[in-house]
Amino acid sequence: MPTAPEKSNVVVPDSERRLRWVLLGTFAALLVLILVSGAAATRTLREMHREEQDARRALSERSQTLSKLYVSIEVYNENIGRYLGQSPQKPDPEVRQQLDRLTSEIESELNGYPQQRQAEEAALLRSIEDLYRRHLGLYESAIGAPVPPEARGEILTMRAQLIDGSGQLNAWNGRQLRSSDETLLAQFSRLQASLTGSLSIALGAGLLLVIASMAYILRLERQTRNRYRELAQSRSELEQLSSRLVDAQEEERRSISRELHDEVGQSLGALLVDLGRLASNLPADSSEIRERLDRMKSLTERTVGTVRDIALLLRPSMLDDLGLVAALEWQGREVSRRSEMEVAVESANVSDDLPDEYKICVYRLVQEALNNAVRHSKARNAKVRVSGGAAGIEIEVSDDGRGFDPQRTRGLGILGMEERVKRLGGSLTVQSTPGQGTVVKAELPLPVPAGSPA
Amino acid sequence: MKQLRVLLADDHTLIRAGLRLVIDREPEFTVVGEASDGRQAVALAQSLAPDIVVMDVGMPGLNGIEACRQIRESMPEVRVVMLSMHSDEGYVLRALKAGARAYLLKDSAEADLARAIRAASEGKSFFSPAVGKVLLEDYMRTLERTGGEDSYELLSPREREILQLVAEGKSSKEIANLLNLSVHTVETHRARVMQKLNLRGIPELILYAVRKGIIS
Numbered sequence: 001m002p003t004a005p006e007k008s009n010v011v012v013p014d015s016e017r018r019l020r021w022v023l024l025g026t027f028a029a030l031l032v033l034i035l036v037s038g039a040a041a042t043r044t045l046r047e048m049h050r051e052e053q054d055a056r057r058a059l060s061e062r063s064q065t066l067s068k069l070y071v072s073i074e075v076y077n078e079n080i081g082r083y084l085g086q087s088p089q090k091p092d093p094e095v096r097q098q099l100d101r102l103t104s105e106i107e108s109e110l111n112g113y114p115q116q117r118q119a120e121e122a123a124l125l126r127s128i129e130d131l132y133r134r135h136l137g138l139y140e141s142a143i144g145a146p147v148p149p150e151a152r153g154e155i156l157t158m159r160a161q162l163i164d165g166s167g168q169l170n171a172w173n174g175r176q177l178r179s180s181d182e183t184l185l186a187q188f189s190r191l192q193a194s195l196t197g198s199l200s201i202a203l204g205a206g207l208l209l210v211i212a213s214m215a216y217i218l219r220l221e222r223q224t225r226n227r228y229r230e231l232a233q234s235r236s237e238l239e240q241l242s243s244r245l246v247d248a249q250e251e252e253r254r255s256i257s258r259e260l261h262d263e264v265g266q267s268l269g270a271l272l273v274d275l276g277r278l279a280s281n282l283p284a285d286s287s288e289i290r291e292r293l294d295r296m297k298s299l300t301e302r303t304v305g306t307v308r309d310i311a312l313l314l315r316p317s318m319l320d321d322l323g324l325v326a327a328l329e330w331q332g333r334e335v336s337r338r339s340e341m342e343v344a345v346e347s348a349n350v351s352d353d354l355p356d357e358y359k360i361c362v363y364r365l366v367q368e369a370l371n372n373a374v375r376h377s378k379a380r381n382a383k384v385r386v387s388g389g390a391a392g393i394e395i396e397v398s399d400d401g402r403g404f405d406p407q408r409t410r411g412l413g414i415l416g417m418e419e420r421v422k423r424l425g426g427s428l429t430v431q432s433t434p435g436q437g438t439v440v441k442a443e444l445p446l447p448v449p450a451g452s453p454a
Numbered sequence: 455m456k457q458l459r460v461l462l463a464d465d466h467t468l469i470r471a472g473l474r475l476v477i478d479r480e481p482e483f484t485v486v487g488e489a490s491d492g493r494q495a496v497a498l499a500q501s502l503a504p505d506i507v508v509m510d511v512g513m514p515g516l517n518g519i520e521a522c523r524q525i526r527e528s529m530p531e532v533r534v535v536m537l538s539m540h541s542d543e544g545y546v547l548r549a550l551k552a553g554a555r556a557y558l559l560k561d562s563a564e565a566d567l568a569r570a571i572r573a574a575s576e577g578k579s580f581f582s583p584a585v586g587k588v589l590l591e592d593y594m595r596t597l598e599r600t601g602g603e604d605s606y607e608l609l610s611p612r613e614r615e616i617l618q619l620v621a622e623g624k625s626s627k628e629i630a631n632l633l634n635l636s637v638h639t640v641e642t643h644r645a646r647v648m649q650k651l652n653l654r655g656i657p658e659l660i661l662y663a664v665r666k667g668i669i670s
Contacts, residue, residue, distance in 0.1 A: 261512075265539070266466040269560055273472030276564035301561055308539055318544065321517045326544040333542060333592055342599040380599070 023213060030205050037198035044191045048184055055180040061114055062173050069109045070166050073132075076102040077159050106132065121172055128165040131158055243423040250315075250360055257315035260307055268304045272297065316363060323352045324359045325386070328366055332384060339374045341399070342381050349388040355447055361420045362386065362395055362444070365428075368413050369397035369440040377401020377438060392426070392445040403432040417442070458575055459486045461502060463495035463518065464510040464537065469560070473508060476567050483571060492516025499525045499532060506571050509554075511538040511545060519545075519552045526553030533574040537563055541588040543661060546581070550657035555623065556580040577623045581664045589665035606666055608650045614668075616643045620656070621663030 079099055110129055117125065135158050279293045311317070318327035325347045332343035354362075366384050373379045379401030387394050406414075414430055417440070421428045426444035460483055464470045470488050477483045487502050489495035493516045499507055507525060511518040522534045536554040538545050539561075546557050556570040559582040566582055573580035597604060609617065619629045626644065630637045653659050663669045 262466065266468050269466075270468035270472050272561060273469075273476065273564045277472075277475060304561060317512050318540075318542075321512050321519065322544055322548055326548060330540075330542050330544045333544075336595065336599075337592070342596060 019216065023209070023216060026205065026209050026212070030202060030209060033198065033205070034202050037195065037202070041191060041195050044187070048187055048191075051180070052184055055177060058114060058116075059173055059177050063170060065109055065113045066166055066170050066173070069106065069113075069128075070163070072102060072106045072109060073159075073162055073166070076106065080155070103136065118176075121169070121176075124165060124169045124172060128162065128169065131162045131165060134158065135162065239423070242419060246420060246423065247357075250357075253314040257311040257317075260311040260314070261317070264307050265304065265311065268300055268307065272300050272304065275300065319356075319359050319363060324354060324362060325350050325352075327359075327363055328384060328386060331363070331367060331370070335370050335374060335382075341370075341374050341379050343370060343384060344381070345384045345386075347386045350386055350393065351388055354393075358393070358424065358444060358447065361424055361426075362393060364420060365395055365417050365440075365442055366397055368417050372411075372413050373397070373399040373401055373438065377403065379437065388446075390446075392443055395442045395444070396439060398437060398439040400437045403434045403436045403438050405434060406430045406432050456482075457484045458482055458506060458571065459484060459502070459504045460571065461485075461487045461489065461495065461498055461504040461507045463489040463492070463498075463507060463513065463521065465490050465513045466510075469510070473563065473567065476564055477508075477571070480568050480571075483568070492518060492521035495521045496524050500528065503529065504532065506533050506535060506574055508535045508537060508567070508571070510560075511536060511540070511549070519548050519554075522549065522554050523552040533577070535567075535570050535574050535580075541582070541585045543589050543592065543665075546585060546589065546664070547657055547661050550660050551655070557585055558582050559584055579621065579623055579660055579664075579669055581669070586664045586667055589661070590667060593665050605651050609647060613643055613647045613650070616640060617647050617651075617659070617663060618668045620644060620647075621660050621669045 076099070079095060079102060110125075110132070113125060135155070138155055138158070275293055275297045279290060279297070282290055282293070316327050316331070318330045322330075325345075328347065329345045332345040335341060335343045366386075370382060370384070373382050377399050379399035382397065382399040385394075385396045385398075414428075418428045421442050421444065424444055424447075426442055428440070428442045430438065430440050432438040460477055462470050462473055462477075462485055464473065467490075470490075474485050474488070477485055486504050487498045489498050490513075492513045495507065495509060495513075495518075496516070507522070509518040509522055513521070516524075518536060518538075522536065525532055525534065530553075533556075534552075534554040535556040535558060536549040537558050537560055538549070539559070541559055549557050555577070556574045556579065558566055558570050558580075562582050562584060566580070570580040596602065606614075615633070616629060619632065624632070626637050626640045629635070630640045633640070648654075648659065651659075651662055653662060660669070
């Protein structure tokens with residue numbers, strides 16, 4: 001059985017699946033019920049209609065035959081009377097012929113009466129036929145002979161009986177029609193009852209189904225709400241985590257930098273001082289040792305420089321010694337020294353006692369933006385503008401490099417900047433057009449002073 | 455001969471020990487105290503009243519530049535020799551603004567410390583040669599890349615003379631005496647120099663002079 005494709009990471013519990021199938025099954029059963037009862041009702045109605053038609057057709061056929069028979073018998077009787085009234089010696093052959101024709105007509109009408117007959121009907125028909133035969137016998141015997149007066153009376157009686165018989169048959173037919181009407185009526189009310197029954201079952205089942213479905217939908221809705229809440233929570237946890245990661249990274253860098261500066265740097269510095277002192281205490285003629293000492297000194301100096309560069313990269317001590325603006329200016333000069341890009345730094349109203357995380361954020365942002373410019377843009381000039389205001393700090397780093405399409409290129413560097421800015425509640429935009437340089441802009445809302453300043 | 459009393463401030467014992475050895479070598483210097491952070495340096499300067507404070511820039515708590523400012527504010531007669539790892543003009547300028555008159559790179563402290571202390575004690579400026587070199591390189595590079603003009607060319611010989619004397623720490627009166635000019639004339643020249651070089655204050659002027667190699 002085909003099932004809807006489900007994401008592999010979403011597990012539908014068995015009970016859920018069962019419930020789904022139960023609901024679906026009930027729906028199908030309800031539909032089948034309605035279809036079946038509808039079809040049955042239609043079929044019954046059609047049958048009833050046909051029965052009624054049959055009954056009516058049978059009745060009209062019978063009454064037609066009967067009325068024809070009736071008319072024929074009347075005509076026949078009249079002709080017989082005329083015939084009998086004529087002179088018996090000279091019977092009119094024309095009348096005789098007419099009588100014969102009528103006789104055969106009556107015969108055929110009797111035979112033409114519908115063959116499906118019920119017992120009562122058949123008995124009535126037989127009595128009519130008997131009467132007619134006797135009648136016919138009487139006439140035959142009366143033809144060509146004078147009719148005795150008692151026979152005349154008998155003929156009249158039989159004629160009345162004949163008419164009476166056909167009348168009875170007619171009345172029977174009428175009764176039949178009425179009884180078939182009653183049967184139909186009974187059938188119809190049975191149909192009505194069964195329709196009402198199946199309809200109320202369908203209605204009840206439908207109601208149950210609606211209630212069950214509503215409950216199911218409500219439950220799904222509740223689950224969705226819960227899932228959404230969980231998702232939002234896990235997202236905020238993720239953000240917190242990444243913010244903690246940034247903090248941890250800065251902390252780690254700071255401690256490594258401190259370690260380098262305090263331990264390695266100072267030891268090397270002390271070594272340099274000792275080397276210098278040693279050299280100055282040397283006798284004038286020991287030039288070989290002096291040369292060697294000089295080599296050691298310059299090597300140590302280079303090492304001091306390397307250690308200092310690494311320490312500064314990890315944690316710019318300017319931030320602590322001189323504040324944010326000086327650190328940014330220093331960075332601008334450093335980049336200018338090391339690359340082909342000249343960096344100008346402008347600043348206005350930047351407070352010196354910003355919280356450390358703000359200083360670090362701005363510093364790293366500018367560092368990353370300048371690094372990107374040097375690495376990717378081949379810019380000749382870059383400008384860093386930092387301005388403070390009542391609302392917050394605005395940072396803008398622009399270059400005249402070759403630019404890029406920010407919709408398509410979104411490196412880790414930009415993501416990192418965004419991450420840092422976002423966790424302080426700020427926003428970052430990167431505007432760049434190929435061939436038109438790049439502008440990185442960030443806005444950092446100022447920290448709300450918590451309580452009284454320390 | 456009057457002994458020069460020196461206070462050492464550095465957060466690293468090794469460095470202090472090295473510096474102390476260098477200073478002790480000179481008979482006219484004597485180390486009167488050692489501080490291991492900025493606050494202690496300020497407190498000791500106030501209690502010991504040294505002639506010279508040799509101060510590291512990067513110290514925990516209160517950094518050297520801020521400590522220098524506080525010492526100079528309360529005791530303007532104390533001269534400060536700043537020790538730093540950085541030859542960047544951000545440091546040099548801020549040290550000058552805080553009132554330091556000598557700026558030494560730690561790499562070359564051993565060789566230059568005695569000279570720097572002596573110069574500072576005479577009210578003169580002293581800068582490690584490497585500092586001037588770095589400042590000049592930065593300056594020349596920026597001029598070259600931005601197509602700027604070396605404003606030194608705009609100065610008259612008299613103005614250059616006065617620039618150098620101001621940078622060396624001479625007062626207007628001393629300069630007037632040296633050059634046989636009125637104090638007023640010296641002040642006028644001085645103002646014009648500042649304007650032509652677009653400088654704000656003596657620290658920037660000294661920095662400029664160091665960069666141009668006018669003083670070291």
